[in-house]
Amino acid sequence: MPTDNKVLEFFNAINEDLQRQVNEITDEANRLKAAQIKKAKRSAKKQTDAYLRTELANMAHSNGRRVAAARARAKQEWLERRAELEQQAFDRAAQKLAAFTETPDYEAFLLVSAQRMAAHFNGGEIVFTLRPADEKYAEKIDGAVPQPCRFETDASIRIGGCRAVSEASRLSADDTLDARLESQRAWFGEHSGLCEKDATGE
Numbered sequence: 001m002p003t004d005n006k007v008l009e010f011f012n013a014i015n016e017d018l019q020r021q022v023n024e025i026t027d028e029a030n031r032l033k034a035a036q037i038k039k040a041k042r043s044a045k046k047q048t049d050a051y052l053r054t055e056l057a058n059m060a061h062s063n064g065r066r067v068a069a070a071r072a073r074a075k076q077e078w079l080e081r082r083a084e085l086e087q088q089a090f091d092r093a094a095q096k097l098a099a100f101t102e103t104p105d106y107e108a109f110l111l112v113s114a115q116r117m118a119a120h121f122n123g124g125e126i127v128f129t130l131r132p133a134d135e136k137y138a139e140k141i142d143g144a145v146p147q148p149c150r151f152e153t154d155a156s157i158r159i160g161g162c163r164a165v166s167e168a169s170r171l172s173a174d175d176t177l178d179a180r181l182e183s184q185r186a187w188f189g190e191h192s193g194l195c196e197k198d199a200t201g202e
Contacts, residue, residue, distance in 0.1 A: 004112060006105055014093045014184065021089035028085065032078050040070030086188065090181065094159060097177045101134075101160040110137050110162060111144045117164040117173040118145045124168025125150060131157035 044063040051059045100106055118126055125148040128141060138151040141162070157163070161176035 007109055010096075010100060011180065011184075014096065014181075015187070021085055024085060028078075028081055032081065033074055036070055036074030036077070040067045043070075086185075089188075090185065093181055093184070097159045097181060101177070106160065107137060107140065110134065110160075111141060113175045114141045114145050114162060114164065117162075117175055118147055120173065121147065121164070121166035121171055122169055123147060124166055127152060127165045127167060129154050129157070129163040129165075131155065131160060134160060134162070 044066055047063060047066070048059050100109075114128060126145065127150045128138070129152045130138065132153045132155055135151065135153055138149075142149045142151075154163075157176050157178055159177040159181065161178065161180070163172065163174045163176060165172045
């Protein structure tokens with residue numbers, strides 16, 4: 001349906017924005033890694049030159065600890081920076097989704113979502129859960145779904161969309177925009193190309 005295409009295009013745009021954030025995080029991690037390792041090696045060399053003639057063996061061990069400590073600091077800074085940029089990316093995506101809920105297309109999205117979930121249940125009453133701001137759509141959802149419906153609200157749904165539970169089968173489905181966005185975090189982790197070796201250089 002056209003609405004589904006718009007939602008798909010919307011999420012594709014979000015994925016493109018997340019991929020851009022992935023590239024920024026990768027560049028940031030590489031710069032941080034290079035700077036920290038260079039700094040650690042330069043510090044280690046100065047220490048080695050100062051004590052080379054008298055404490056060569058001891059310095060080798062000491063320098064190893066300094067480099068290890070520098071790597072640990074670089075890794076921690078990288079992890080904190082990655083988490084910060086990732087959260088910024090998802091905050092922007094959440095804002096875009098929130099803006100979508102203020103458009104005429106959002107109502108159509110809710111109806112299609114409810115119909116799709118209802119089609120997977122085997123009859124019986126369906127309990128739909130909406131965010132409080134979307135309670136106004138309950139009557140239209142009720143008219144669009146063939147099964148008997150009951151509606152509840154849940155303020156933990158921050159962005160929009162709905163969840164559904166079949167009273168007969170106890171099957172449930174979550175098609176909230178919150179859940180859709182959260183599922184992108186898994187995609188982000190799998191496709192970002194960032195792992196511990198990016199921070200340690202090993």
